[in-house]
Amino acid sequence: MNIPYTVETRPDTGLANGKLGIWLFLASEVMLFGALFSSYIILRMGSVEWPHGELNVWLGAANTVILISSSVTMVMAWASLKLNDHGKHRLYLILTFVLAAFFLVNKYFEYSGHLTRGEGPWHSTFLAIYFTLTGLHGLHIVGGMIVMGYFIGPGAKMWKTKPEQFTNRIEYTGLYWHFVDLVWIFLFPVLYLL
Amino acid sequence: MLNNLWLPTQASTHAASVDYMIILVHWLMLVLFVGWGGFFVYALFRFRKGANPKASYVGAKGKFAKGTELAVVVAEMVLLFGYAIPGWSARVGAFPSETEAVVVHVVAQQFQWNVHYPGPDGKFGRSSITLISAENNLGLDRSDPDAKDDIVTINQLTLPVDRPVLVRLSSVDAIHSFGLPEMRVKQDAVPGLEMPVWFIPNRIGDYEIACSQLCGLGHFRMRGFLNIKSAADYQSFLDEGAKELLQQ
């Protein structure tokens, strides 16, 4: 049995199933992070004082740069497929993966810095929301890396059999990845600067 | 039946108007239900297969539906703007001033109501959570001059009749709810917040404080007593409390 519109687009919506699916998924993610931002605002409005400069701005900025770069390499990975250049695509995808790994390493150093000083999430409301938001975001990074890992490894062979579908999958992965980047674009100023 | 609807005794000045509104809403509900229900039952008999073997493709005609829907909307809007909104703003807006009202603090705790009167000086003493002990649930600092004459009771709220009462409500652990069924008063006691509640008891008698929010395994027995006394009896209650404090 064939599910219609897995690759080709449905004429009246102009969409393939996966495209709509990933966007709806991102819509729910917007509400997930929205609730957390909302909680952040509430806690901050209700607090007597809010710590400033507790986080290392340079590490945060470095991670911002890393994630933005990874978004560029991700979109390039997809564009390369569109240009029929699988080799280049692989290169860009691996680069994205490596950048994501850098992000996590950086985050690890930040976390362990706090924890060795005994400043875990229990320490203050600020650190509580900091760990929760970045932790959840970090999990999203890990999820993205798993998907990318799959397309670098076992998933890559699909390019030979169903190139169009493979390109779509990379596009969906990209949409997810850009969203993760987009969340960080807000997390950085909200947690590190304000 | 629709006159009192099993509602508890009315013992505060606003109770009658709350009840009046409840009864009004129930009349609306009854009329709607009987109207729709009448039509429903009629349809069940008239349009059963035996009585009407051939269904009509077109079915009901006319503006009947629009009419009832409009009527529902109008009735709801009347209830809302005529009664509910003004009624609520009186409850949460028009607080009596501290000078004319009897002011008490009620601190909820698993599973009891701690009542704190300011005493003759009219000032509440300081309290701190570091001083909390089995004898001093409020952590009242008796070294504070304002606290010396403060009367503290457990599960016993005594108030004078016909005077505005302002309760300052708080909680130290879970969320409780300060429910006075006969006063038509209910307000959650939320830790971290101090909630004002006001009413004017207008009937002498013994009533209850019912905890109306699940607050743990003792929720069902978190019952307090509310005694509404005449002005004179209330004064002697206060005097008695002051005397007891002196003896200690």
Add this chain to the structure above:
Amino acid sequence: MHSDAAEIKKSVRTYMMVGAALLVFTAITVAVNQIHLAIPLAITVALMIATLKASMVAAVFMHLSHEKRWIYWALLLTAAFFVVLLSVPLLTVSNTIGKPIHAPSAAAVAEH
């Protein structure tokens, strides 16, 4: 693969430019932070830049600038409820009869 190679090559240039712009904006955000503006102003500036960056990512990298109707509808709905969700904090603290009790934190208590 409707779009032809030339078009893709053109968008690749856009991607690079947007990537560069994002990095520049990041630098600006950090720089602005260094001069310590008054907090409300700092928040406004930082969030404006963040929104700008986010919309660039969404519009270009995620191709939102030319998407299909259904995706716009779904996102519009999401945006509407997102706004409702972000109004929760305001609703919680603005129109309430409760006054916060600023009790000492447990840490402060422990010092006694």
Add this chain to the structure above:
Amino acid sequence: MDNVATIGTTAHGHADEHAHEELGFWRKYIFSVDHKVIGIQYALTGLLFLLFGFTLMMIMRWQLAYNGAPIPLIGQWLGDARAPQGIMLPEFYNQLGAMHGTIMVFMGVVPLAVGGFGNFVMPLQIGAPDMAFPKINMMSYWVYFLGGVVMLTSFFQTWDGGVGAAQSGWTSYPPLAVISAGQTMWLIGMIFLITSSLLGALNFLVTIIQLRAKGLSYMRLPFFCWAQFVTGFLLLLAFPPLEAAGVLQLMDRLAGTSFFLPSGLVVAGKPLAVAGGGNAILWQHLFWFLAHPEVYVLILPAMGIVAEIIANNTRKPLWGYRAMVYSIIFLGFMSFIVWAHHMFMTGMGTVMSTFFQTTTMIISVPSVVILTALLLSLYGSSMRFNTPMLFALAFLPMFGIGGLTGLPLGLAVTDIPLHDTYYVIAHFHYVVAPGTIFALFAGIYYWFPKATGRMMNETLGKIHFWGSFICINIVFMPMFIQGLAGMNRRMYDGGALYTHNAGLPLELNLYIGMAAWTMGLFQLPFIVNFFVSIKWGKKVDRNPWQSTTLEWSAPSPPGHGNFLTEPIVYRGPYEYSVPGAPNDFTPQFEPEKSEKGR
């Protein structure tokens, strides 16, 4: 998070491999990706949970009816931590209450109404071969299953601050939920259940938007599909905030944070050692932001089922189909901005309460429109009173009672005496029990022949209906009286301590209990009927109810891929008794006369 991969992997066409190869038992019945099998899995699991949730309630009603008497039959097995000498402890009562609510809502009704009926019926009704993402579909069932296992095992946990399941109500208000036992498992279970619902919702939405058969425009969509569509959006956008809130509460329990714990808490005479600074009301906002839309998730599929059955058994089109569709969309939209009507007593000022009272009154209007349309659909009909129709008809007045009693709760002033009393319990049980549950029963009787190829027994069905209908009213009607008299909910002793409950309100507890147990007995004919009919029910053909919608053009039961020929839709969903037509039903899939000749 790795959905992206799955979205992709589900996408290939299996056509060639499947045509010949027979699937093994496991792939066919357990880890199936066929929406019909998954739908049946959901439905059976949901039914079992409903039965379990009902059993918990029957035990609770014992305690309320005979305060402090040992529980018969099962009392001695419950152990000292729950019921020493068979006498229930308050902790255990609270666990049963919290788990009854959670199980009924999240593990019973939603899986049955959305996971079960939605999965089984919706793709058939829109003429799709399957869901858009069959593997995600399978995954959402198994994530739900896991969530169910976590919730069930939580009754036996001993490590989380005490023995047993969560005991802070299905609403789990902190700080109580953070400081009381068993809540950790509840939160983990909820995170599974929410994730499952999100995956399911996404799948439903894509399926309805993308896989409708040729000719099936939105205004030809059966009302049931519309209900599922709106429900999908509610689940997709309302559940994530609760997921976020669940994570925050889990952090409060496990990582020592204090998102929901303000400073200065004193528990059992000792200051609580947390940083403080949190906000207890925040949880309530996030919870009700989900939970109000959630109650419409409980009712919309039920309305959809009832609409299908009423159209079929009145043998005429639904009256005002278009108005119903607009109403249900509007209802879905509005349900996101009424949530704080559950929170009037948390210290809301005039402005905010005005807003939420107004939206609450507005949201009652589309319900009235839908119900009125269904009611007027009866006019001029030729009604058949089979079992599904009886349940569907009973839905109307029962939902009417439940809905109408929502009005005094929606006005803040009248909510003062009624909030958190049995009036609220009665209000929402009238919508969910004789409302939704009856609609679900109706749906089971109605679509059973499609799923199994056999009918359920009518006599047993009618016994089930009348028994349940009478008993359920004796259970819930007296609760209005109790609530008006001021009897609070969640009372281990049924409010026996309080003098304002004395007399009639308290006595009623006994009759309610008896009616509840009797209702339990009246479920036996249903259970027997259900299982016996699978094997021995009367065999039927494709369209036993002579219905018009697409699912009835597929074989009963439909095979893999559903339809033998590609379905094409020529007309609206409810073309019954069309003047001049040869039959009293003209199916959506029947070509126009002019085309028939070709």
